[in-house]
Amino acid sequence: MGELKDQKTVSRRDILKLAGTAAAFCTSFGFLHGSQSGGVVQDKHIVQDKHLQARWQQAEFKWYKGNELLSSVPFPAKVLKHLQSDETAVIEIKLFRTGQMFKNLGTIEAKH
Amino acid sequence: MAGPHEILGMARVLGIGTTEFLSRYTDNGGTTLRSEEDGRCVFLRPSGCRVHPRRPLVCRLYPLGRSTNERGEERFAVFPAQPDCGAVVGRDGTVSSFLESQGVGPYLEWSRRYGELYRRMIGLLDRLDVVGRVDTAAADAPAEAGQAGSGAAGSGQEPGRAPLSSWQDIDASLAEYCTTKGIAVPAEIDEAIALHLRAMEEWLGDLEARLGPVGTGSNPSSQA
Numbered sequence: 001m002g003e004l005k006d007q008k009t010v011s012r013r014d015i016l017k018l019a020g021t022a023a024a025f026c027t028s029f030g031f032l033h034g035s036q037s038g039g040v041v042q043d044k045h046i047v048q049d050k051h052l053q054a055r056w057q058q059a060e061f062k063w064y065k066g067n068e069l070l071s072s073v074p075f076p077a078k079v080l081k082h083l084q085s086d087e088t089a090v091i092e093i094k095l096f097r098t099g100q101m102f103k104n105l106g107t108i109e110a111k112h
Numbered sequence: 113m114a115g116p117h118e119i120l121g122m123a124r125v126l127g128i129g130t131t132e133f134l135s136r137y138t139d140n141g142g143t144t145l146r147s148e149e150d151g152r153c154v155f156l157r158p159s160g161c162r163v164h165p166r167r168p169l170v171c172r173l174y175p176l177g178r179s180t181n182e183r184g185e186e187r188f189a190v191f192p193a194q195p196d197c198g199a200v201v202g203r204d205g206t207v208s209s210f211l212e213s214q215g216v217g218p219y220l221e222w223s224r225r226y227g228e229l230y231r232r233m234i235g236l237l238d239r240l241d242v243v244g245r246v247d248t249a250a251a252d253a254p255a256e257a258g259q260a261g262s263g264a265a266g267s268g269q270e271p272g273r274a275p276l277s278s279w280q281d282i283d284a285s286l287a288e289y290c291t292t293k294g295i296a297v298p299a300e301i302d303e304a305i306a307l308h309l310r311a312m313e314e315w316l317g318d319l320e321a322r323l324g325p326v327g328t329g330s331n332p333s334s335q336a
Contacts, residue, residue, distance in 0.1 A: 017277065018319065
């Protein structure tokens, strides 16, 4: 692995292998910022963290009936763009009847 | 997501090699586990996970997610519960007690060590951004990143399903490394992972040596 014939140069093959491996690791490990070193496990209580730093490309609403997936709809492009720009978005699930809301099932405030 | 060491572990549970595992059970250049049409993991069965004894770190952590910042500070968060997840999640434990219960220690250490290699790769790529350092005479040589299904990963794979890097295929890369070194391929998973890390360190060390000492340019670690 990695035999290099020329002491002064790095071959195109080596560079592509390096880039391919870096790209593979980026996805395989989620090394998005290359910041996996160090770190001590924090012995704190598990709490909801609305600001988990994770990159993503797609977001979907999913409806289930038990284990059965009934429907899946991607987030609208406008919302996706807003969230991907590291902004906070609020999702409200409201039920309406004859044009008037009669129940708010809940509000989710999240930042990607 | 699945790192090479995790792929090795899952392949052993299934009794197959990593080359076959990458071909049959991964997507996105061998970096993610394949999903069924409804989004379920390819290994999820009504009876549970087929590779549970060697499930990847991300599965062990669930419902926690883990991230680290540029200073290496680690954070954990709770993912929203999946409707079809049968796991019972309590909120009276601590992060460390949960991690211990899931046996994530070795996986975090391997992730840390592969992360160190990744930063070295990024550092090298950053340093290679110099005109004249590329050996154009070798331009005709097959390029690993452009070889679908070639080399250590085997041939005949569908486009996009060939590993992005032969290093992802531990069985194949260790077979090549051990042949070169005249040593036996480790039978144990942990030993194979350790040797894989060593082989990659040597590979990067070779590349770093070719490029010479780090100059006054950018700090690789800051670029990662």
